[in-house]
Amino acid sequence: xxxxxxxxxxxxxxxxxxxxxxxxxxxxxDDLSIVAGVAxxxxxxxGKLLLTVELIDTKGGTKQTQAGYKTxxxxxxxxxxxxxxxxxMTGKKLxxxxxxxxxxxxxxxxxxxxxxxxxxxxxxxxTRADVFIFVSKEKTARExxxxxxxxxSITSFELAQMMRDEKYxxxxxxxxxxxxxxxxxxxxxxxxxxxxxxxxxxTTSSERVNGTAVFSKxxxxxxxxxxxxxxxxxxxxxxKGGVLPVNDETGIPxxxxxxxxxxxxxxxxxxxxxIQIQINTVTHTxxxxxxxxxxxxxxxxxxxxxxxxxEELEKNILKVIYKVQQEYRSDIFGFGExxxxxxxxxxxxxxxxxxxxxxxxxxxxxSKVMIDNSxxxxxxxxIGD
Amino acid sequence: MSKETITxxxxxxxxxxxxxxxxxxxxxxxxxGNSIWVSLLLAITMAVPLVCIYARLHALxxxxxxxxxxxAVFGKVAGRVVACSYIWYSLHLGALVLRNFGExxxxxxxxxxxxxxxxxxxxxxxxxxxxxxxxxxxxSAKFLVLFVLFxxxxxxxxxxxxxxxxxxxxxxxxxxxxxxxxxxSSFSFPLxxxxxxxxxxxxxxxxxxxxxxxxxxxxxxxxxxILVYLRNMLVLGPEIIxxxxxxxxxxxxxxxxxxxxxxxEGSSAIAFVTALVIKVSxxxxxxxxxxxxxxxxxxxxxxxxxxxxxxxxxxxxxxxDIMGMQYFAFHIYKVYAFPFQVIIPMILWIGSEIVVRxxxxxxxxx
Numbered sequence: 001x002x003x004x005x006x007x008x009x010x011x012x013x014x015x016x017x018x019x020x021x022x023x024x025x026x027x028x029x030d031d032l033s034i035v036a037g038v039a040x041x042x043x044x045x046x047g048k049l050l051l052t053v054e055l056i057d058t059k060g061g062t063k064q065t066q067a068g069y070k071t072x073x074x075x076x077x078x079x080x081x082x083x084x085x086x087x088x089m090t091g092k093k094l095x096x097x098x099x100x101x102x103x104x105x106x107x108x109x110x111x112x113x114x115x116x117x118x119x120x121x122x123x124x125x126x127t128r129a130d131v132f133i134f135v136s137k138e139k140t141a142r143e144x145x146x147x148x149x150x151x152x153s154i155t156s157f158e159l160a161q162m163m164r165d166e167k168y169x170x171x172x173x174x175x176x177x178x179x180x181x182x183x184x185x186x187x188x189x190x191x192x193x194x195x196x197x198x199x200x201x202x203t204t205s206s207e208r209v210n211g212t213a214v215f216s217k218x219x220x221x222x223x224x225x226x227x228x229x230x231x232x233x234x235x236x237x238x239x240k241g242g243v244l245p246v247n248d249e250t251g252i253p254x255x256x257x258x259x260x261x262x263x264x265x266x267x268x269x270x271x272x273x274x275i276q277i278q279i280n281t282v283t284h285t286x287x288x289x290x291x292x293x294x295x296x297x298x299x300x301x302x303x304x305x306x307x308x309x310x311e312e313l314e315k316n317i318l319k320v321i322y323k324v325q326q327e328y329r330s331d332i333f334g335f336g337e338x339x340x341x342x343x344x345x346x347x348x349x350x351x352x353x354x355x356x357x358x359x360x361x362x363x364x365x366x367s368k369v370m371i372d373n374s375x376x377x378x379x380x381x382x383i384g385d
Numbered sequence: 386m387s388k389e390t391i392t393x394x395x396x397x398x399x400x401x402x403x404x405x406x407x408x409x410x411x412x413x414x415x416x417x418g419n420s421i422w423v424s425l426l427l428a429i430t431m432a433v434p435l436v437c438i439y440a441r442l443h444a445l446x447x448x449x450x451x452x453x454x455x456x457a458v459f460g461k462v463a464g465r466v467v468a469c470s471y472i473w474y475s476l477h478l479g480a481l482v483l484r485n486f487g488e489x490x491x492x493x494x495x496x497x498x499x500x501x502x503x504x505x506x507x508x509x510x511x512x513x514x515x516x517x518x519x520x521x522x523x524x525s526a527k528f529l530v531l532f533v534l535f536x537x538x539x540x541x542x543x544x545x546x547x548x549x550x551x552x553x554x555x556x557x558x559x560x561x562x563x564x565x566x567x568x569x570s571s572f573s574f575p576l577x578x579x580x581x582x583x584x585x586x587x588x589x590x591x592x593x594x595x596x597x598x599x600x601x602x603x604x605x606x607x608x609x610x611i612l613v614y615l616r617n618m619l620v621l622g623p624e625i626i627x628x629x630x631x632x633x634x635x636x637x638x639x640x641x642x643x644x645x646x647x648x649x650e651g652s653s654a655i656a657f658v659t660a661l662v663i664k665v666s667x668x669x670x671x672x673x674x675x676x677x678x679x680x681x682x683x684x685x686x687x688x689x690x691x692x693x694x695x696x697x698x699x700x701x702x703x704x705x706d707i708m709g710m711q712y713f714a715f716h717i718y719k720v721y722a723f724p725f726q727v728i729i730p731m732i733l734w735i736g737s738e739i740v741v742r743x744x745x746x747x748x749x750x751x
Contacts, residue, residue: 182624
């Protein structure tokens with residue numbers, strides 16, 4: 001009896017050796033094609049979906065320090081169909097967890113809406129919701145992935161790196177796909193995405209992230225330039241850094257203020273003529289550039305610079321808000337959500353017609369710019385005799 | 386079988402693990418949107434008197450479990466019939482919880498593995514634990530609850546930078562009706578499920594400690610659930626949450642500490658599985674005890690394996706898919722569970738007050 005028991009125990013141990021040592025569906029890394037980024041276009045020939053993926057070339061010799069890349073494209077009816085059909089081109093299953101970017105062509109974003117393409121991405125379990133979303137300002141999205149990138153060999157990873165450091169530039173919003181969908185679902189808030197261009201250097205070309213694509217519902221309705229994007233970020237309280245150029249008295253750009261921190265407070269007010277949105281910004285900056293010899297002479301001139309910066313900031317924020325309000329009628333600033341939160345009773349009446357109500361809003365902007373330091377030198381460079 | 390006893394602290398740990406396990410991952414019904422915490426507070430307030438009734442039952446019948454009480458109050462035949470319904474309820478609840486885990490592993494980490502494999506692994510582990518006895522479950526619960534709470538605490542801290550407090554406004558956006566409906570949901574799942582803990586009451590030694598054990602269990606786990614729901618809501622926003630099967634998993638996946646500590650959702654699932662093992666074990670234990678009582682078996686241990694296997698199979702065919710599971714959990718369950726959680730215990734309580742008094746009078750007369 002004891003021997004039978006012992007035998008059974010040994011058998012169980014042997015069995016678990018086989019059963020526990022490996023995962024159920026274990027896949028070796030070299031059986032996978034690792035996806036770095038994906039571009040979504042419309043095939044001009046038949047109007048079907050054209051998907052381009054950038055794959056990391058894992059071969060790489062001993063001399064090569066960087067991994068190469070490969071792009072492949074395929075057309076089809078649905079995203080997932082194409083993704084699976086791509087196996088017929090790569091021979092390996094695509095691995096999505098390391099994908100960093102999705103680029104949607106402007107044509108697709110304007111005509112078809114993006115819900116059709118991003119649903120698969122958030123639903124499927126192999127993908128992750130923290131990829132960055134872009135809209136291509138070029139004719140197609142795939143030409144961006146086809147570019148030879150400047151710093152890293154893989155364009156998608158370079159784009160992701162740009163997004164991570166976007167906070168020092170503030171010329172485009174940083175949007176991950178979950179954030180994008182969050183805005184699509186929220187009432188009183190519209191989605192935005194950064195634009196990506198091809199920038200021509202003398203002989204080479206590289207990708208450049210710059211400006212904003214404005215969406216209404218899930219369709220793209222317009223764009224904002226680099227400068228407008230910055231002031232849009234001010235209004236959204238999303239600014240983390242960047243440079244604020246300031247003119248001198250005669251209107252020539254002379255000073256650069258580095259934005260250290262910014263806080264924007266938005267308050268809706270009920271007035272007789274409808275809702276007025278009060279925007280207050282408080283910006284701490286450092287004076288980092290004076291492009292003239294008499295621009296910064298004493299304490300008084302610092303006050304004057306601050307004042308000019310404030311006026312310009314107020315003017316520009318209002319300008320971009322009015323542009324979005326009148327031309328695109330899309331509440332990318334989330335004013336609707338703020339009204340919903342702070343004036344819930346008023347919101348109930350305007351929830352269904354928000355697009356209309358949004359175009360009737362009035363705005364006031366109050367900016368405060370403070371120069372906290374002037375970097376290493378206390379005054380402009382003086383020209384001696 | 387010698388009498389097994391566990392301490393009050395261990396019993397509280399079982400209560401906490403029992404309640405937080407599936408709500409950690411499933412999230413609640415999302416009618417009330419950003420006011421979910423109000424409905425949870427309401428649900429806890431509703432659960433407190435109910436739990437006091439449960440504890441009172443223990444005081445009336447010290448050293449007895451719910452099956453003994455049913456037989457003592459309703460008589461030998463009727464009591465056994467009602468006891469059978471509780472056996473079914475605990476078996477069913479265990480199967481539901483196992484299925485939650487099965488769907489989770491099928492949807493997120495092990496998409497190509499048949500669902501029964503992970504469920505069977507957990508099921509057999511629970512069979513082992515239950516055969517070892519309530520003392521083993523109690524001791525492991527006490528140790529594991531510290532681990533689970535610690536992990537939740539760490540994740541809570543890591544999520545702090547992701548909190549968007551404006552999601553809390555406006556309060557009661559969807560009105561009181563939605564809040565009350567959600568309160569009922571959270572009351573039946575998971576707070577009032579503690580009725581099954583009555584099935585292991587015979588192992589609680591101290592008469593007076595039942596109140597303390599049950600109340601502290603409900604309050605602590607209620608607090609934990611509120612914190613977890615609030616975290617999910619503040620990280621994800623009330624709109625997104627309604628579309629997700631496993632909101633906690635997604636909320637945790639957003640954590641990114643300096644591009645270094647990312648993708649920790651996989652490890653956070655460990656807390657869920659740990660708590661789940663305790664919950665399934667207790668369900669299985671109660672079901673087996675019930676069988677033993679109804680059929681006058683000498684020991685419940687002889688039916689544990691069979692019940693465990695039935696539970697696993699039941700959990701496989703009980704729902705067609707995850708959509709059905711969610712519909713049942715959020716819409717049907719609160720009605721289905723109401724008799725087990727409230728009506729029968731109430732009748733039992735009233736009946737036992739009468740029975741105990743009568744017995745006392747008898748002894749006084751005699």
